[in-house]
């Protein structure tokens with residue numbers, strides 16, 4: 001069938017009137033600067049006067065003086081002359097005694113009450129499997145798949161997609177829940193899932209004396225989902241598992257969770273440097289920058305204790321917030337692995353991890369590692385620029401990264417900023433142009449002429465109120481293929 005290319009005007013926005021001048025709020029200023037840095041990473045690290053020019057250009061309507069911009073950014077740790085003055089919280093992270101045996105085949109654990117490390121026990125070559133963790137402490141069904149899980153499109157227990165599994169297979173193996181539309185992907189998932197019936201249908205498999213108020217769990221889960229509070233939801237799942245396991249497993253799981261490094265969410269949120277728009281703090285952590293995190297914490301805590309009334313005397317709000325912080329600083333892909341939680345960060349790590357669909361985690365060497373050398377993983381996207389990486393690490397894990405890659409790149413970025421007219425700038429500009437050519441966005445018209453698949457970028461940023469946008473707005477014109 002022939003395909004023609006049409007260009008349509010899709011933007012339904014009302015043409016804007018010439019803006020009246022307004023005084024931006026502190027929140028608007030910090031949000032806009034963080035957003036600018038996300039859009040133009042090279043602008044992070046600009047001197048204040050040049051940053052001010054950029055902000056002015058973006059918002060001609062803003063009544064904003066340069067010194068107000070500077071003071072606001074300094075107050076939010078987004079601009080500084082001396083980074084040692086910046087807030088960090090790595091010295092407030094507590095390290096309870098660990099429960100793991102101290103030595104594995106290829107790794108040793110070194111820990112005291114101030115730090116934890118994984119060390120190579122033997123010489124490792126590129127690609128060597130260093131260790132495997134067969135499962136996280138507690139399997140947490142992914143909160144972002146809740147709707148799919150409810151409608152039987154993803155496994156109740158592990159969140160795997162069920163699109164390849166026939167209804168015949170499901171019925172033959174008894175993988176569907178008797179009380180809802182939910183389905184498990186395998187017999188193992190069904191067997192291991194001791195919490196679903198108790199949390200959603202007021203029934204517990206092991207007939208324990210534990211009462212879980214499932215109608216409150218449903219409210220709790222819904223609230224966490226609305227507020228993107230993955231950490232609270234996950235802590236809820238972890239405690240459901242602790243309460244519903246047999247005595248031995250219950251004690252073990254609780255002890256494993258308690259032994260993880262911890263810091264209160266109350267301390268973490270102090271480093272949050274802007275709100276949800278382009279904010280640095282992981283928005284799924286429940287420290288999303290609502291104006292009033294306290295009320296979200298209290299409501300989540302209240303629903304948590306209404307679900308698990310027997311925990312009320314054991315866990316107060318402050319302890320709950322410690323668990324939230326504990327989950328956030330230890331999670332990898334929203335699961336917590338005990339051994340891996342001991343690995344420290346480097347922006348140029350010597351090891352990497354892989355998690356398969358069964359949630360088994362494997363750590364491999366990225367380069368040669370000598371016996372005794374520390375094993376590092378990266379906590380952030382290594383493709384992010386040095387300033388963004390360090391901001392993410394400072395806000396989410398509380399430390400200023402001083403890894404060799406950061407130090408090298410910082411030196412380079414300072415040189416670049418301070419040498420406007422130098423050769424370096426020219427060279428850098430050339431390099432930038434070249435690389436921007438490489439990463440140029442695909443031209444839809446071209447792509448559609450030569451039919452091929454391509455990815456459309458969906459904005460990750462959230463609208464006000466922490467709600468994910470439900471639609472994508474194109475700039476003004478969009479080209480698409482129509483069949484004739």
Ligand SMILES: [Zn+2]
Nearest residue numbers: 177179180182
């Ligand atoms: Zn069910």
Ligand SMILES: [Zn+2]
Nearest residue numbers: 155158185189
């Ligand atoms: Zn499954």
Ligand SMILES: [Zn+2]
Nearest residue numbers: 347401403406
């Ligand atoms: Zn670094």
